[in-house]
Amino acid sequence: xxxxxxxxxxxxxxxxxxxxxxxxxxxxxxxxxxxxxxxxxxxxxxxxxxxxxxxxxxxxxxxxxxxxxxxxxxxxxxxxxxxxxxxxxxxxxxxxxxxxxxxxxxxxxxxxxxxxxxxxxxxxxxxxxxxxxxxxxxxxxxxxxxxxxxxxxxxxxxxxxxxxxxxxxxxxxxxxxxxxxxxxxxxxxxxxxxxxxxxxxxxxxxxxxxxxxxxxxxxxxxxxxxxxxxxxxxxxxxxxxxxxxxxxxxxxxxxxxxx
Ligand SMILES: Nc1ncnc2c1ncn2[C@@H]1O[C@H](COP(=O)(O)OP(=O)(O)OP(=O)(O)O)[C@@H](O)[C@H]1O
Numbered sequence: 001x002x003x004x005x006x007x008x009x010x011x012x013x014x015x016x017x018x019x020x021x022x023x024x025x026x027x028x029x030x031x032x033x034x035x036x037x038x039x040x041x042x043x044x045x046x047x048x049x050x051x052x053x054x055x056x057x058x059x060x061x062x063x064x065x066x067x068x069x070x071x072x073x074x075x076x077x078x079x080x081x082x083x084x085x086x087x088x089x090x091x092x093x094x095x096x097x098x099x100x101x102x103x104x105x106x107x108x109x110x111x112x113x114x115x116x117x118x119x120x121x122x123x124x125x126x127x128x129x130x131x132x133x134x135x136x137x138x139x140x141x142x143x144x145x146x147x148x149x150x151x152x153x154x155x156x157x158x159x160x161x162x163x164x165x166x167x168x169x170x171x172x173x174x175x176x177x178x179x180x181x182x183x184x185x186x187x188x189x190x191x192x193x194x195x196x197x198x199x200x201x202x203x204x205x206x207x208x209x210x211x212x213x214x215x216x217x218x219x220x221x222x223x224x225x226x227x228x229x230x231x232x233x234x235x236x237x238x239x240x241x242x243x244x245x246x247x248x249x250x251x252x253x254x255x256x257x258x259x
């Protein structure tokens with residue numbers, strides 16, 4: 001379980017996350033959704049402990065984030081955080097990287113070996129996994145980064161834009177199915193950011209819509225549809241909530257274009 005209590009995060013004097021309170025239960029697949037620059041990655045960074053909020057607190061399974069050093073260590077063992085642009089040791093092969101991350105998280109060596117094979121196969125990296133990461137395409141690097149989060153078998157995954165970075169349709173589908181399975185069957189808590197509703201609509205059990213660093217609305221798609229009175233897709237719901245002017249602006253633009 002992850003709980004944020006009245007969290008505020010500034011860059012310099014500028015508040016980017018403003019008084020956010022949020023509770024995500026075990027087994028939930030929560031998506032922080034909103035337009036670019038609204039504070040999604042910052043909010044995730046606060047949950048991950050890479051940023052220290054100026055006000056408020058973060059609790060993971062009842063332990064205070066960045067409080068007692070032993071509790072912080074226990075939290076780090078339970079959480080894996082994947083930033084959008086993960087640094088990876090590019091001279092090593094994808095397989096070597098996965099094995100070292102698995103060891104770091106104390107996964108049994110035999111299990112790590114077996115799981116690395118399965119993940120490389122699942123994401124079509126069986127051959128590529130044997131060569132240095134430096135020679136991977138952008139999508140292949142993204143896949144290895146995602147595999148490195150999965151190989152930890154950590155119960156809490158914090159993922160910044162896991163669906164971005166050039167994943168192919170097979171990669172996107174695989175990732176969605178893996179996330180759904182892990183949340184439902186293994187009761188993993190998965191929190192991810194995304195600016196694109198279409199990519200997360202079918203898997204999110206909770207959608208947290210962020211605008212200007214505040215939670216505008218949250219709940220299941222059903223909840224958000226009820227709130228907005230819109231029975232359409234998540235994209236339609238988001239348009240009602242955040243982009244009510246988009247259709248008008250497009251009409252005006254095309255009108256001007258014809259002149
Ligand atoms: N290190 C930083 N220093 C100063 N300002 C920052 C820093 N990181 C982000 N910001 C600013 O904070 C705001 C929120 O950024 P953030 O990356 O959290 O948004 P986001 O919703 O994740 O955006 P995107 O969808 O584009 O990834 C933006 O205006 C951004 O310019």
